[in-house]
Amino acid sequence: MKDAATLKKKLDRATLKAIKASAQAIYDKAGKKGNPEMKFPVRSLKNVKYSARTGYFEIGRQMKLRTLTVNTVKTFAQTLRMMSLSKELVETDDFATKRDAYYQSKNWGQAMFREQTESDAVMDDMEAHFSVEKISREQLRFIPDEHGGAVAGELTVLDPDLKTGRVEKIDCTRFGSGAYSIPSLVEHLSFETRAKFILCIETGGMFQRLQSHKFWETARCILVSMAGVPTRGTRRFVRRLSDQCDLPVYAFVDCDPYGISNIYRTLKVGSGNAAHVNQFYCVPRCSFLGVTPQDILDYKLPTHPLKDVDIKRAKDALKNDPFFQAHKPWARAIQQMLKMGVRAEQQALARWGLNYVLEEYLPAKLKNTKSFLP
Amino acid sequence: MKDAATLKKKLDRATLKAIKASAQAIYDKAGKKGNPEMKFPVRSLKNVKYSARTGYFEIGRQMKLRTLTVNTVKTFAQTLRMMSLSKELVETDDFATKRDAYYQSKNWGQAMFREQTESDAVMDDMEAHFSVEKISREQLRFIPDEHGGAVAGELTVLDPDLKTGRVEKIDCTRFGSGAYSIPSLVEHLSFETRAKFILCIETGGMFQRLQSHKFWETARCILVSMAGVPTRGTRRFVRRLSDQCDLPVYAFVDCDPYGISNIYRTLKVGSGNAAHVNQFYCVPRCSFLGVTPQDILDYKLPTHPLKDVDIKRAKDALKNDPFFQAHKPWARAIQQMLKMGVRAEQQALARWGLNYVLEEYLPAKLKNTKSFLP
Numbered sequence: 001m002k003d004a005a006t007l008k009k010k011l012d013r014a015t016l017k018a019i020k021a022s023a024q025a026i027y028d029k030a031g032k033k034g035n036p037e038m039k040f041p042v043r044s045l046k047n048v049k050y051s052a053r054t055g056y057f058e059i060g061r062q063m064k065l066r067t068l069t070v071n072t073v074k075t076f077a078q079t080l081r082m083m084s085l086s087k088e089l090v091e092t093d094d095f096a097t098k099r100d101a102y103y104q105s106k107n108w109g110q111a112m113f114r115e116q117t118e119s120d121a122v123m124d125d126m127e128a129h130f131s132v133e134k135i136s137r138e139q140l141r142f143i144p145d146e147h148g149g150a151v152a153g154e155l156t157v158l159d160p161d162l163k164t165g166r167v168e169k170i171d172c173t174r175f176g177s178g179a180y181s182i183p184s185l186v187e188h189l190s191f192e193t194r195a196k197f198i199l200c201i202e203t204g205g206m207f208q209r210l211q212s213h214k215f216w217e218t219a220r221c222i223l224v225s226m227a228g229v230p231t232r233g234t235r236r237f238v239r240r241l242s243d244q245c246d247l248p249v250y251a252f253v254d255c256d257p258y259g260i261s262n263i264y265r266t267l268k269v270g271s272g273n274a275a276h277v278n279q280f281y282c283v284p285r286c287s288f289l290g291v292t293p294q295d296i297l298d299y300k301l302p303t304h305p306l307k308d309v310d311i312k313r314a315k316d317a318l319k320n321d322p323f324f325q326a327h328k329p330w331a332r333a334i335q336q337m338l339k340m341g342v343r344a345e346q347q348a349l350a351r352w353g354l355n356y357v358l359e360e361y362l363p364a365k366l367k368n369t370k371s372f373l374p
Numbered sequence: 375m376k377d378a379a380t381l382k383k384k385l386d387r388a389t390l391k392a393i394k395a396s397a398q399a400i401y402d403k404a405g406k407k408g409n410p411e412m413k414f415p416v417r418s419l420k421n422v423k424y425s426a427r428t429g430y431f432e433i434g435r436q437m438k439l440r441t442l443t444v445n446t447v448k449t450f451a452q453t454l455r456m457m458s459l460s461k462e463l464v465e466t467d468d469f470a471t472k473r474d475a476y477y478q479s480k481n482w483g484q485a486m487f488r489e490q491t492e493s494d495a496v497m498d499d500m501e502a503h504f505s506v507e508k509i510s511r512e513q514l515r516f517i518p519d520e521h522g523g524a525v526a527g528e529l530t531v532l533d534p535d536l537k538t539g540r541v542e543k544i545d546c547t548r549f550g551s552g553a554y555s556i557p558s559l560v561e562h563l564s565f566e567t568r569a570k571f572i573l574c575i576e577t578g579g580m581f582q583r584l585q586s587h588k589f590w591e592t593a594r595c596i597l598v599s600m601a602g603v604p605t606r607g608t609r610r611f612v613r614r615l616s617d618q619c620d621l622p623v624y625a626f627v628d629c630d631p632y633g634i635s636n637i638y639r640t641l642k643v644g645s646g647n648a649a650h651v652n653q654f655y656c657v658p659r660c661s662f663l664g665v666t667p668q669d670i671l672d673y674k675l676p677t678h679p680l681k682d683v684d685i686k687r688a689k690d691a692l693k694n695d696p697f698f699q700a701h702k703p704w705a706r707a708i709q710q711m712l713k714m715g716v717r718a719e720q721q722a723l724a725r726w727g728l729n730y731v732l733e734e735y736l737p738a739k740l741k742n743t744k745s746f747l748p
Contacts, residue, residue, distance in 0.1 A: 032415025095586070096728055099580035103724035106676050119495035133476040145579040147521065147601040150555040162586055168550035176533025176542035177562075181555035181599075185581045188551075205519040208558045212469070212536055302480050350477035354470055372433040 055284025089141035149234035150181030153216030429658025463515035522556030523608035527590030677716035
């Protein structure tokens with residue numbers, strides 16, 4: 001494993017180089033009395049492709065061009081200001097949320113944003129612009145404002161201090177009934193682990209059960225609480241951990257179209273409308289432990305009828321989602337769920353006893369990881 | 375400070391005693407061919423009172439009586455089953471979420487719940503019933519399914535293992551850019567700290583800034599990220615920490631009716647519709663650091679106009695909320711905000727530089743804690 005501080009410096013240099021190159025190109029063009037322009041990939045579902053080989057929703061080749069004209073002058077200036085802010089953040093080893101960036105603009109004179117939606121759009125454009133050069137928003141030092149996921153188990157996180165560079169070693173087996181809360185920015189982290197896999201869990205309640213009973217000890221694993229659709233910080237954390245430590249990732253979510261399509265699919269291949277950044281967030285090595293529609297039958301789980309929104313979501317997935325279309329076992333599983341007309345929560349396993357999930361269900365499942373849905 | 379394990383055993387004994395006493399009373403009445411009955415405090419805003427002396431929304435004296443009749447037999451049986459589940463959880467040192475309890479009922483034969491709303495209502499009743507004897511839902515071993523808040527700073531959490539009793543010492547200065555994630559159940563925790571106060575922060579982004587720059591080191595404090603309205607686990611954690619270590623609590627939230635009325639007021643005195651449990655969750659020692667309406671003027675903060683829902687919420691607070699009615703400075707502050715017609719986010723301080731908040735704003739505020747709103 002590479003030294004975290006060295007890796008970080010290398011990334012920072014690449015980021016600064018890319019920002020400078022973009023700015024220089026605009027400056028040069030302007031110097032020659034030309035019309036400066038910037039290119040951005042088109043961010044829409046129509047400009048997305050999926051192949052099981054790359055393992056995530058990739059952005060297509062459609063680009064939009066923003067040329068400096070009377071009409072675009074303000075947005076153009078704002079984009080450059082935003083790039084300059086990013087450069088400053090990398091140089092001072094700091095970071096900003098979307099809101100921070102919006103409020104910073106209040107000092108930009110004429111280039112001030114009036115609404116946060118404006119600054120968010122410029123930030124998304126900039127993120128898309130640099131994603132072409134494999135530079136993520138996090139490398140640009142823009143962080144999400146969301147609460148991160150929680151982690152417990154066989155993992156030590158190495159976290160170098162912003163200022164001193166002193167590395168903090170965080171042992172995730174030592175949190176009692178509590179857990180490690182993932183920071184917004186995870187690019188500077190590195191990992192040490194003897195775990196065999198990462199288990200990503202939908203609900204806080206299930207995570208708390210597995211954590212309090214130290215399931216990670218018997219199963220030699222790392223537990224991650226996603227609390228619904230995982231935040232970007234959580235997805236990036238799991239991705240980097242999986243990559244660096246060569247660990248498979250198993251998802252344990254509710255058996256309903258939301259758990260399968262929104263949570264699992266987003267974790268594994270990314271989302272359609274943020275396709276320009278999926279390369280950084282997707283977790284291609286993820287597979288689906290459960291709860292599967294077949295589990296409902298095998299474990300005689302209590303169910304709820306599918307709601308209209310569930311049925312719509314499931315049919316949409318079959319008809320329009322390139323991921324489910326590419327994987328026949330998934331198409332069959334979703335059809336089975338639609339036919340049964342029911343859904344089941346992961347906590348439904350409590351029917352057989354509160355700790356049945358950790359004493360019976362998970363161990364049985366983990367004996368046969370090859371049968372997991374792709 | 376009392377030994378955590380001893381304290382926990384004492385609480386567990388009290389809980390078991392109360393459950394047995396309630397059950398015994400019903401059994402005795404039935405044995406004498408009487409009609410068994412159970413008493414529950416009425417849970418509604420109309421049965422709530424506030425005094426600055428007790429420091430929280432207290433439930434009133436109105437009670438409802440549930441007598442065993444042909445019509446109530448099922449609910450009555452379910453309540454007893456739920457009490458029995460709670461007893462089992464205390465005895466086996468385990469816990470259950472609302473959902474777990476619902477699914478457990480699938481083995482209760484005729485007493486099975488058909489919908490989770492039914493089991494939630496029975497659990498709320500039971501919680502209210504035992505709250506009269508100062509026993510919290512957490513002591514009954516029912517835990518929320520929510521994600522806990524994050525903590526960083528000058529604090530060591532002592533957490534005894536469920537099974538072995540071995541105490542884990544969690545040093546919250548050692549999480550790097552990450553944080554300690556509060557567990558769902560905090561009754562068994564105890565604390566060691568040299569901090570001077572607890573700072574509760576509304577947004578994840580602001581928490582991340584203060585944490586990454588180790589504000590807790592210079593200010594000698596404990597940082598808590600609430601991520602909006604704090605969960606019960608977070609509120610109970612702050613309350614116990616404040617009580618045990620005799621620490622004042624300062625809230626740092628957006629200057630809008632949501633931050634003031636929903637987040638701050640709930641943290642300090644509890645909520646109206648869960649008044650029967652506020653005694654466990656309220657943090658009476660909390661005061662309001664900012665952002666205040668006066669701060670908007672003093673710090674020339676960028677603002678947004680108040681939305682209709684903001685105006686409605688502010689007027690409601692002035693007219694109907696016993697807390698704001700009891701504290702004149704609050705009534706004046708809310709009137710000032712209404713008059714100005716604007717709100718400001720805590721991140722608006724970024725206007726003066728990203729780290730202005732930790733280098734200027736917070737230190738200036740903390741020099742004069744007596745001026746904080748009550």
